[in-house]
Amino acid sequence: MGLGSYCFKKSLWVFHFGGASCNNCDIEILDCLTPRYDIERFGMQLVGTIRHADVLLVSGSINRKCRDRLLELYNQAPKPLLVVAFGACGCTGGIFAEGNTFAGPVDKIIPVDAYIPGCPPKPEAILAGIVKLLNK
Amino acid sequence: MIKELFYFLIFPGMIFSVVVGGVLSWSDRKITARVQFRKGPPFLQPFYDLGKLFYKETILPRHGARLTFLAAPVFALFSATLANVFILLPSVFPGSGFSGDLIVVFYLLTIPSLTYLLGALASGNPLGALGASREMKLIISYELAFILALTAIVIKSGMSLSISDIIAAQQEGGVFAGSLSGVLLFVVILFVTQAKLALVPFDMSEAETEIAHGVFIEYSGSAYALIKMARYVMLFALPALMVTLLLGGFGMEGISILWSVLKLVLIILLITLIRNTNPRLRIDQAMKFFFLWMNLLAVAAIVLSLINI
Numbered sequence: 001m002g003l004g005s006y007c008f009k010k011s012l013w014v015f016h017f018g019g020a021s022c023n024n025c026d027i028e029i030l031d032c033l034t035p036r037y038d039i040e041r042f043g044m045q046l047v048g049t050i051r052h053a054d055v056l057l058v059s060g061s062i063n064r065k066c067r068d069r070l071l072e073l074y075n076q077a078p079k080p081l082l083v084v085a086f087g088a089c090g091c092t093g094g095i096f097a098e099g100n101t102f103a104g105p106v107d108k109i110i111p112v113d114a115y116i117p118g119c120p121p122k123p124e125a126i127l128a129g130i131v132k133l134l135n136k
Numbered sequence: 137m138i139k140e141l142f143y144f145l146i147f148p149g150m151i152f153s154v155v156v157g158g159v160l161s162w163s164d165r166k167i168t169a170r171v172q173f174r175k176g177p178p179f180l181q182p183f184y185d186l187g188k189l190f191y192k193e194t195i196l197p198r199h200g201a202r203l204t205f206l207a208a209p210v211f212a213l214f215s216a217t218l219a220n221v222f223i224l225l226p227s228v229f230p231g232s233g234f235s236g237d238l239i240v241v242f243y244l245l246t247i248p249s250l251t252y253l254l255g256a257l258a259s260g261n262p263l264g265a266l267g268a269s270r271e272m273k274l275i276i277s278y279e280l281a282f283i284l285a286l287t288a289i290v291i292k293s294g295m296s297l298s299i300s301d302i303i304a305a306q307q308e309g310g311v312f313a314g315s316l317s318g319v320l321l322f323v324v325i326l327f328v329t330q331a332k333l334a335l336v337p338f339d340m341s342e343a344e345t346e347i348a349h350g351v352f353i354e355y356s357g358s359a360y361a362l363i364k365m366a367r368y369v370m371l372f373a374l375p376a377l378m379v380t381l382l383l384g385g386f387g388m389e390g391i392s393i394l395w396s397v398l399k400l401v402l403i404i405l406l407i408t409l410i411r412n413t414n415p416r417l418r419i420d421q422a423m424k425f426f427f428l429w430m431n432l433l434a435v436a437a438i439v440l441s442l443i444n445i
């Protein structure tokens with residue numbers, strides 16, 4: 001493993017894309033920044049622009065409006081980029097899978113590196129997903 | 137020639153300042169984490185960030201001035217490093233420097249903010265332009281207070297424009313921060329430092345929750361790594377300037393090295409605590425703060441130092 005990819009794993013900056021989420025997943029993501037879970041221990045940060053991102057975290061169901069935006073964000077991001085499908089909605093579509101505007105799940109649109117299931121996933125599950133991502 | 141290159145590139149220039157600045161940035165993040173009862177990042181985190189950014193792809197804007205966009209971070213890093221060399225050399229080698237290097241340092245410390253602004257405008261991103269306009273207003277508001285404070289320091293040192301004379305004056309007559317006007321100057325320069333480093337409460341030009349990193353919005357990969365390095369160097373250079381001008385400079389032999397480190401850490405601690413206990417100001421509030429209060433304090437300090445208090 002080269003120095004560059006070693007540093008890459010030590011300093012993942014996360015960009016959060018909320019699709020048509022019910023907002024519960026988003027709150028659980030913010031939970032990871034709190035003192036109890038503190039993902040800054042692993043060098044992770046939430047960033048505000050896709051140009052700085054190393055991880056594209058997609059939560060919520062992807063409908064026809066979000067799909068183009070998600071694709072565009074993926075193309076705008078500097079590679080290498082990891083994509084994480086977050087929550088039941090991101091992984092499979094969850095309770096929205098049969099809706100008439102549904103255009104997902106995420107892995108039909110862009111390649112996905114890790115899935116974190118749950119509705120919403122607990123912070124412990126998020127940390128477990130992060131550990132899996134780091135050991136990949 | 138070889139000697140100057142060594143000063144610029146290795147000690148006390150680029151490599152030394154980036155390493156020290158990285159460590160200071162780690163301590164800034166660690167103190168922030170402790171204030172919020174978190175554990176905080178590992179010690180090497182700033183260097184992991186740099187390594188990762190150099191490893192990543194650099195994206196150029198399609199509609200925009202690409203050359204300016206790429207040149208801006210290089211100029212930021214070089215001028216910040218040069219300023220740091222001029223600030224540190226008189227402490228490391230007593231008597232070095234030249235008459236007027238205080239003014240040169242003043243200009244060099246402005247260039248990084250200016251280049252961020254130019255890079256943001258060259259990227260053609262509307263949020264970047266918004267950040268650039270805020271950065272411009274911020275520069276206009278703090279520079280006057282900064283030059284007034286430097287004027288007061290020049291008066292206190294007996295009308296000398298050279299940093300090594302200012303250090304010598306403090307070694308004879310006690311540190312400047314020990315007098316009433318010195319305390320006022322300390323406050324003024326501390327807030328100017330905060331604004332120059334774009335830390336909360338003066339981070340409206342990059343406000344990541346509001347305009348998505350503003351001036352840095354389009355930067356990625358190596359170009360952003362250069363900006364990070366320039367910011368690490370600035371995080372070292374500005375507190376070092378405060379130590380040099382107000383707290384008697386850095387001693388370089390024996391136990392005084394410990395004192396130098398403590399002075400630096402004290403200022404970083406103050407900056408970090410201000411940043412953690414304040415909300416972000418609006419740009420008009422920040423301009424009012426500098427134009428009214430900081431200029432008032434600086435002028436008061438000039439008057440007090442003219443009558444030697």
Ligand code: SF4
Pocket residue numbers: 020021022023024025059060061086087088089090094095118119120
């Ligand atoms: S996975 Fe569940 S909690 Fe998350 S956005 Fe979908 S419905 Fe909401």
